[in-house]
Amino acid sequence: MIIDVHGHVCASPRLYNWLVLQLASRSTYGTPPPTFSDDEFRDLPDTKRNIAALDKVGTDIQLLSPRPFSMFHAEKPARIVHRWIGAVNSYIAQSCRVHPTRFAGVAGLPQPTGEPIQTSLPELERCVNEFGFVGCLLDPDPGEGDNSTPTLGDEYWYPLWEKLVELNIPAHIHSSGNRYGRETYSQHFISEESLAILSLVNSRVFLDFPALKIVVSHGGGSVPYQVGRWRAERLHPVMAKDIPLKESFDESLKRLYFDTVLHSKEALQLLINLVGPERVIFGTENPGSGTAPNPDTGRNFDDIKPLLELVVGISQSDRENILSANALRVYPRLQRVVEAA
Numbered sequence: 244m245i246i247d248v249h250g251h252v253c254a255s256p257r258l259y260n261w262l263v264l265q266l267a268s269r270s271t272y273g274t275p276p277p278t279f280s281d282d283e284f285r286d287l288p289d290t291k292r293n294i295a296a297l298d299k300v301g302t303d304i305q306l307l308s309p310r311p312f313s314m315f316h317a318e319k320p321a322r323i324v325h326r327w328i329g330a331v332n333s334y335i336a337q338s339c340r341v342h343p344t345r346f347a348g349v350a351g352l353p354q355p356t357g358e359p360i361q362t363s364l365p366e367l368e369r370c371v372n373e374f375g376f377v378g379c380l381l382d383p384d385p386g387e388g389d390n391s392t393p394t395l396g397d398e399y400w401y402p403l404w405e406k407l408v409e410l411n412i413p414a415h416i417h418s419s420g421n422r423y424g425r426e427t428y429s430q431h432f433i434s435e436e437s438l439a440i441l442s443l444v445n446s447r448v449f450l451d452f453p454a455l456k457i458v459v460s461h462g463g464g465s466v467p468y469q470v471g472r473w474r475a476e477r478l479h480p481v482m483a484k485d486i487p488l489k490e491s492f493d494e495s496l497k498r499l500y501f502d503t504v505l506h507s508k509e510a511l512q513l514l515i516n517l518v519g520p521e522r523v524i525f526g527t528e529n530p531g532s533g534t535a536p537n538p539d540t541g542r543n544f545d546d547i548k549p550l551l552e553l554v555v556g557i558s559q560s561d562r563e564n565i566l567s568a569n570a571l572r573v574y575p576r577l578q579r580v581v582e583a584a
Contacts, residue, residue: 244303244304244566244567244581244584245301245302245303245304245525245548245566245567246302246303246304246305246306246525246566246567246570246571246577246581247297247302247304247305247306247525247526247527247529248306248415248458248502248524248525248526248570248573248574249306249415249460249502249504249526249527249528250293250305250306250307250308250346250526250527250528250529251307251308251309251310251311251528251531252293252307252308252309252310252331252334252335252338253289253290253292253293253530254289254310254331254334255277255279255287255289255334256289257277258276258277258330258331258334259313260277261274261276261277261330262313262315262327262330265323265326265327266315266318266323269319269320269323270320270322270323270326276326276330276333276334279337281337281340281341284337284338284341285341290338290341290342292530293305293530294342294345296529296530296534297345297529300527300529300546300548301548302527302529303345303584304344304345304346304347304577304580304581304584305345305346305347306346306347306348306349306377306378306574306577307335307338307339307346307347307348307349308335308348308349308350308351308380308415308417309328309331309332309335309351309380311380311382311417311418311419311420311428311432312419312420312428313419314327314328314351314354314382314419314420315327315419315420316353316354316355316356316382316385316386316387316419316420317356317385317386317387317389317420317422317423318355319355321355321357321358321362324353324354324355325353325355325362325366327353328351328352328353328366329353329366329369331351332348332350332351332366332369332370332374332376335348335349335350335374335376336348336370336373336374336376339374339375339376343580343583344580344583344584345584346580347375347376347377347574347577347580348370348374348375348376348377349376349377349378349379349380349415350366350367350370350371350374350376350378350379350380351379351380352366352367352379352380352381352382352403353366354382354385355385356385356386356387356389356391356392357386357391359399359402360399360400360402360403361402363403364402364403364406367379367406367410368406368410371410371412371576375576375579376412376576377412377574377576377577377580378412378413378414378415378458378574378576379407379412379413379414379415380414380415380417381403381414381415381416381417382417382418382419383395383416383418383435383438383439384418384419384431384435385419386423387419387420387421387422387423387424388421388422388423388424388426388431389422389423394438394439394442395416395439395442395443395446395448396442396443396445396446396447396448397442397446400448401451401452404448404451404452404455405452407455407456408452408454408455411575411576412456412574412576413456413457413458413500413573413574414456414457414458415458415460415502416435416436416439416457416458416459416460417432417436417460418431418432418435418436429532432460432461432464433461433464433465434464434465435464436459436460436461436463436464436465436466437463437464437465437466437469438464439459439464440459440463440464440466440496440499441466441473443457443498443499444488444492444495444496444498444499445485445486445487445488445495446487447487449488449495449498450487450488456500456573457498457499457500458499458500458501458502458524458573459499459500459501459502460502460504460526460528461502461504461505462501462502462503462504462505462510462511462514463496463499463501463514463518466496467510467513467514467517467518468513470492470493470496470517473492474491474492474493476492477491477492477495493517496517496518497518497519497522499518499522500522500523500524500569500573501514501518501522501523501524502523502524502525502526503523503524503525503526503527503547503550503551503565504526504527504528504533504545504547505547505550506533506537506544506545506547506550507550508550508553508554511547511550511551511554512553512554512555515554515556515557515565516556520557520561520562520564520565520569521564521569522569523565523569524565524569524570524573525547525548525551525565525566525567525569525570526547527545527546527547528545529543529545529546529547530545531545533545548566551565551566567581
């Protein structure tokens with residue numbers, strides 16, 4: 244079985260047309276989001292394209308979350324964010340209900356910049372308790388580059404960590420837009436993932452929440468490539484004294500999980516060598532920015548399984564764990580979807 248933990252919903256244009264109305268009116272009017280019967284939903288071209296993409300690469304189950312660049316966490320007023328993310332989560336829930344053996348839900352958190360993280364928790368509980376979602380997407384920079392949000396090691400995030408442990412679900416780190424920074428949103432993803440790792444493993448978070456499960460997108464950003472710098476920092480007599488985790492950087496890194504959305508066998512090999520196959524979870528972000536033909540292989544860049552088969556130094560059992568078993572350990576609520584399939 245192949246479980247892809249990193250997928251984003253392919254939604255009907257009718258949902259995005261409703262978003263335009265929310266943005267134009269600043270969500271002043273209580274116009275409800277569009278609804279679809281289950282029969283209509285099965286016939287939506289966007290859903291069919293998503294399933295066709297999975298079938299083409301042999302994926303059995305994909306975890307669906309909102310498209311990060313369209314989460315609009317920096318929009319004002321905050322009610323726009325809450326209404327929009329709630330509507331997208333409901334759309335994902337219907338995707339999972341109509342295709343119960345192909346999709347599982349990962350909740351978007353409504354994270355309006357400037358609000359305490361507690362305001363996101365009712366939507367998270369709705370998605371898990373009412374819809375059966377198996378995890379959540381976490382934006383470490385809802386201000387989209389405005390430098391207003393504390394890094395993930397800060398106690399600002401503690402109510403979320405507590406709720407994730409209570410619900411026994413992981414958070415999947417994935418930033419959204421980059422309205423105020425110099426980078427493109429794809430470049431911003433890598434920067435924020437790197438910062439997220441460093442802020443978490445250099446803080447008390449895993450001492451205070453030892454059962455917390457965090458998945459980092461895109462193979463951990465730049466951290467695997469720059470690991471020598473962070474190893475040195477742990478041994479530096481000045482820097483190391485302020486790091487609560489009295490262990491090597493490599494030991495701290497293995498408190499996290501990493502997806503395989505890397506698009507190259509060299510990067511995937513490096514990640515697995517560094518953190519071990521037990522900390523790597525299969526993901527493709529297909530369809531997405533990697534859905535472009537690789538002239539060297541003739542396949543799309545986000546066709547990750549053939550890259551995994553080229554990794555050396557791991558067993559067939561390791562490959563099978565990366566493709567499915569590791570996901571079931573990290574996302575225990577996913578078991579019911581597998582049993583239905």
